Amino acid sequence: MSTVSTENYLKTVYSSAGTGRKPVSTASVAKKLGITNAATSEMAKKLAGNGYLSYAPYKGVELTEKGKAVALKVIRRHRLWELFLLKTLDLSWEQVHDEAEILEHSASDFLIDKIDQYLDFPSFDPHGAPIPDADGKLPEMPEQIELGNCNFPGDYKIVRVSAKSNEIMRYFSGLGLKLDESITTVKKLSFDNSVTLLIDNKEVTLSEKMCKCIFVTSKKG
Amino acid sequence: MSTVSTENYLKTVYSSAGTGRKPVSTASVAKKLGITNAATSEMAKKLAGNGYLSYAPYKGVELTEKGKAVALKVIRRHRLWELFLLKTLDLSWEQVHDEAEILEHSASDFLIDKIDQYLDFPSFDPHGAPIPDADGKLPEMPEQIELGNCNFPGDYKIVRVSAKSNEIMRYFSGLGLKLDESITTVKKLSFDNSVTLLIDNKEVTLSEKMCKCIFVTSKKG
DNA sequence: CAAAAAAGTTAAGTATGCTTAATTTGCAAT
DNA sequence: ATTGCAAATTAAGCATACTTAACTTTTTTG
Numbered sequence: 001m002s003t004v005s006t007e008n009y010l011k012t013v014y015s016s017a018g019t020g021r022k023p024v025s026t027a028s029v030a031k032k033l034g035i036t037n038a039a040t041s042e043m044a045k046k047l048a049g050n051g052y053l054s055y056a057p058y059k060g061v062e063l064t065e066k067g068k069a070v071a072l073k074v075i076r077r078h079r080l081w082e083l084f085l086l087k088t089l090d091l092s093w094e095q096v097h098d099e100a101e102i103l104e105h106s107a108s109d110f111l112i113d114k115i116d117q118y119l120d121f122p123s124f125d126p127h128g129a130p131i132p133d134a135d136g137k138l139p140e141m142p143e144q145i146e147l148g149n150c151n152f153p154g155d156y157k158i159v160r161v162s163a164k165s166n167e168i169m170r171y172f173s174g175l176g177l178k179l180d181e182s183i184t185t186v187k188k189l190s191f192d193n194s195v196t197l198l199i200d201n202k203e204v205t206l207s208e209k210m211c212k213c214i215f216v217t218s219k220k221g
Numbered sequence: 222m223s224t225v226s227t228e229n230y231l232k233t234v235y236s237s238a239g240t241g242r243k244p245v246s247t248a249s250v251a252k253k254l255g256i257t258n259a260a261t262s263e264m265a266k267k268l269a270g271n272g273y274l275s276y277a278p279y280k281g282v283e284l285t286e287k288g289k290a291v292a293l294k295v296i297r298r299h300r301l302w303e304l305f306l307l308k309t310l311d312l313s314w315e316q317v318h319d320e321a322e323i324l325e326h327s328a329s330d331f332l333i334d335k336i337d338q339y340l341d342f343p344s345f346d347p348h349g350a351p352i353p354d355a356d357g358k359l360p361e362m363p364e365q366i367e368l369g370n371c372n373f374p375g376d377y378k379i380v381r382v383s384a385k386s387n388e389i390m391r392y393f394s395g396l397g398l399k400l401d402e403s404i405t406t407v408k409k410l411s412f413d414n415s416v417t418l419l420i421d422n423k424e425v426t427l428s429e430k431m432c433k434c435i436f437v438t439s440k441k442g
Numbered sequence: 443c444a445a446a447a448a449a450g451t452t453a454a455g456t457a458t459g460c461t462t463a464a465t466t467t468g469c470a471a472t
Numbered sequence: 473a474t475t476g477c478a479a480a481t482t483a484a485g486c487a488t489a490c491t492t493a494a495c496t497t498t499t500t501t502g
Contacts, residue, residue, distance in 0.1 A: 005489060027449065039490055041451050046488095058450055058497055088309050089335045102327045111320050114310045226459060248479065260460055262481050267458095279467055279480060 004105045007074045014071035023060030072136040077112055078104035079131045084115045094166040128160030128179050142217040150185045156216035157182050163213040175204050225326045228295045230264055235292035244281030293357040298333055299325035300352045305336045315387040349381030349400050363438040371406045377437035378403050384434040396425050
């Protein structure tokens with residue numbers, strides 16, 4: 001019943017929704033999938049009819065539980081394929097990403113569970129992205145805040161670095177921006193939304209686009 | 222340009238052609254693919270138009286070099302995926318077969334070559350099936366004769382056991398029917414085309430269907 | 443608060459890859 | 473050689489997943 005197109009659609013809506021409960025515009029889905037708005041509107045109608053999402057014309061779409069379950073399954077397959085290829089073939093993150101984009105629609109539940117077992121049932125990938133379990137349940141995790149939405153000043157811990165390109169990941173590593181590192185936000189410039197922060201007592205400024213890749217959690221105490 | 226449907230079509234024609242240069246009937250392709258004759262006739266017309274095969278209505282299809290290249294590429298991907306999953310996940314032949322049937326249409330050339338490298342560039346799979354190299358070239362191999370088409374009596378060596386089911390593979394193993402084993406054919410019953418042969422000086426009789434899974438080569442001297 | 447711009451939808455049309463039903467072709471038996 | 477049947481093809485139709493183009497709704501803004 002769920003085709004490659006519908007899986008990609010639901011996955012995209014899920015990822016676009018973020019934490020907010022606002023509906024996702026069909027146009028933003030179109031942009032991410034590289035297809036026309038017309039196609040995503042039509043698809044919204046069909047998926048709503050099948051109970052995967054709710055859709056009010058001109059108001060966007062919102063996943064139902066059924067739709068979320070499909071999205072989480074695809075995300076699970078994607079991340080497990082990535083990790084599996086990363087580990088067995090010694091490839092880079094950049095090299096496995098596009099492969100996983102295709103493979104996420106293949107392989108039986110049986111095979112995916114075997115891969116999960118081989119990897120010792122990981123809850124997070126090396127960038128901090130959570131991996132849904134076989135029942136589509138996400139691991140417990142602290143509330144993630146996009147770096148740009150922090151308080152200034154404030155003490156935080158990095159819980160996710162979601163860039164897919166090696167170039168930017170190397171740049172982040174060079175700055176000491178890694179999972180579980182502690183940082184202190186200093187200020188945000190309204191001019192271009194760039195953010196200045198302290199890592200290891202060194203001051204660093206990141207562009208708005210960079211900030212969108214970095215998620216943190218408040219440090220208690 | 223080459224879709225899952227066309228890849229499966231060309232792969233099926235290639236496998237059906239055997240060693241003979243006779244055209245393959247569109248109906249036999251239909252049967253193997255589980256679709257109607259109408260669909261395979263139509264597909265034949267289209268693939269002929271694209272130069273993948275030659276097609277004369279009512280006379281069957283024959284792959285061109287271009288078509289063979291696609292078929293060999295799919296077969297390469299299939300066998301490498303099988304071996305890769307077999308080796309990394311410790312699964313059985315039966316368990317990986319259906320997965321490979323899907324995965325053979327996914328993954329980039331880059332990834333397939335990495336898997337090839339990981340497996341140390343195998344020329345044959347564990348059942349004796351040849352694996353085309355990255356250029357689509359098959360390894361050198363002795364002429365393979367289906368067990369049913371041997372001379373009786375005659376001395377042969379087993380070069381391929383192509384059954385996909387574990388049940389029959391275990392049965393064959395129990396009889397000592399393995400790759401590189403020497404056998405002597407005794408007789409073939411015209412009643413049901415069953416074949417009697419000697420393995421380790423023990424006499425064994427195999428059904429016609431079993432014989433179709435076993436390929437041998439003449440022993441010189 | 444209207445008018446223009448932007449965002450989103452609907453309608454019509456296309457390609458792929460199937461289906462069923464009607465038709466044609468090839469061949470085998472007399 | 474002709475008839476009759478089986479094999480194969482063509483024709484018509486359907487579902488999916490897109491496209492472009494015309495239209496409608498929403499949002500912005502002066």
